[in-house]
Amino acid sequence: MGSVNVRKNKLYLDFRYRGERCREYTLLADNTINRRRLNQLLEKIEAEIVLDLFDYGKYFPKSKKAAHFSLIDERKRQSIAAIDTHNSPLLSVFADIWLAEKKIEWSKGHYIDVSGVIEKYLTPAFGNQKISSITKQKILQFRSILSQVPGRKGEYLSSSRINHIMTPLRQLLNEAADRYDFNSPWKNIKALKVGRTVIDPFHLDEVESFLNAVPDAYKAYYITRFFTGMRTGEIDGLQWKDIDFVNKTIKVKQALSRNELKELKTESSYRDIDLIDRVVSVLQEHKGSKYTTSTFVFVNSKGRPFCYPVVSRTIWYPTLDAAGLRHRNPYQTRHTYATLLLASGESPEWIAKQMGHSTTTMLFRVYSRFVPNLTRRDGSAFEHFLNNGGH
Structure with a gap:
């Protein structure tokens, strides 16, 4: 001033x-x-x-x-x-070329995300500039401006979101530098530091309060979420052919994203989840109910797979309010499953397989404060833990 x-x-x-x-x-x-x-x-x-x-x-x-x-x-x-003087195109022109080439490689959801970032943020800032003329100073200035942009809820864009926006810019510049023989300005530009994921799991009595308050049409869905730890895309893409009621398992082999089934991100995400009797019973009852008429296990009134933003807005948060519980994001059902398993004394190796982790490293890093001395390996301790009200 x-x-x-x-x-x-x-x-x-x-x-x-x-x-x-x-x-x-x-x-x-x-x-x-x-x-x-x-x-x-x-x-x-x-x-x-x-x-x-x-x-x-x-x-x-x-x-x-x-x-x-x-x-x-x-x-x-x-x-x-x-x-x-470099024979390079405008960023907007090269972005169109690059997106057309990548479309065959990417999932539909990823393509929509990246093209949306380019259209909303990169093209207005750099679209009319030759891609070889974009300097490190311009990149850092652009990132600084992003930190002052309001997000959807009125708050400023988070570091995670800014990193998400900067990634396509880095990829465009590095690819163009390789094709048009100029030095990429993206040197020693580190991603912004992102805070640790908030772990705010439910206690068992809170889980029961939620399940008592949730509408009947969604009871099986949330029991399955809380007691299998499946990710949103995994459970929304779950099909009846992937459930083995005899062996009490769910085979996780795809995820639903933007109404499209896609492959899972990591090899360890492909897994068989062992089911407790409560989940088996509620799924069997759900299969014969009026709430499912599809190859997908969980569908809306039109017979289509659940749409996460709609269910979150119309069911998840209103149910939290009805049960008198503080707001948490729906991913906390997965964290809840992990912490309940740990509290019940199950083996970390078995829990990691249930969660789709390749090793126990992430399990201990994320949930370390919830880990007691663990000895069991077969899921029976968890069943006993639930049947005894969390004790």
């Missing part, structure tokens, strides 16, 4: 431009009218600085600082001109 100051009864402006302190002296006497005039001028200057529209020579043509910044601008123009 600049200021209007006085020296030898003459007013001068004191402000910062491009990281440098600037003082510009006037012949105006120190009085109320002149101070008001200079404060108005200073406000205009600072607004133009923020918008990157400030021309130092326009306001202070005889200033040494004007010549100094003019020289810097000329060098910058020469540098950009040199970069622009």
Whole structure:
């Protein structure tokens, strides 16, 4: 924030431009009218600085600082001109080429996510620039601007979301640099630090309170979520052919994303989940009920698989309110399953397989404070734990 100051009864402006302190002296006497005039001028200057529209020579043509910044601008123009000599396309043009090439590789959901980021954020910022002219300074300035953009709930974009937006930009620049033979500006730019995932599992009595409050049409769905630890996409994509009632298992082999079944992200995610009797019973009852008429286990009134945002908004959060429970995101059902298994004394190796983790490393890192001395390996301790009210 600049200021209007006085020296030898003459007013001068004191402000910062491009990281440098600037003082510009006037012949105006120190009085109320002149101070008001200079404060108005200073406000205009600072607004133009923020918008990157400030021309130092326009306001202070005889200033040494004007010549100094003019020289810097000329060098910058020469540098950009040199970069622009590369035979590279506009970012918007190359992004279209790149997306068309990647479409065959990516899932539908991933393609929609990346193309959405390019359309909403990257094209407005860089679309009309040659991709070879995008500098590290521009990248960092863009990221800084993103940190001041309001999100959907009025809060600023999170570090995780900003990283998500920056990833396609990095991929575009690195791929273009390789194709058009220029040095990628993406050097030593680290992703923003993201806080640890919030683990806020339900206690067993809270689980029961939720299940008592949830509408009947969704009771089987949430019992299965709480007592299998399946991810949202996994349970929404669950089909009857993947349930073995004889051996009491669910075979997890696909996930539903944007109404499309897709492969799982990691090899360890393909797994067989051992079911407790409570889940088996509720699924058998659900199969013969009016709430399912599809190859999918859980469907809406139109016979289509559940849509996570709709179910979350219309069922999950209203049920939390009805049960008098604090708001948590639906993924906490998975965390709840893991912590209940740990509290019941099941083997970490068995729990890791149930959760779809390749090793116990993540289990201990994420849920370490919930781990007692563990000995069981077959699921019976968990069954006993539930049947005895969590004791």
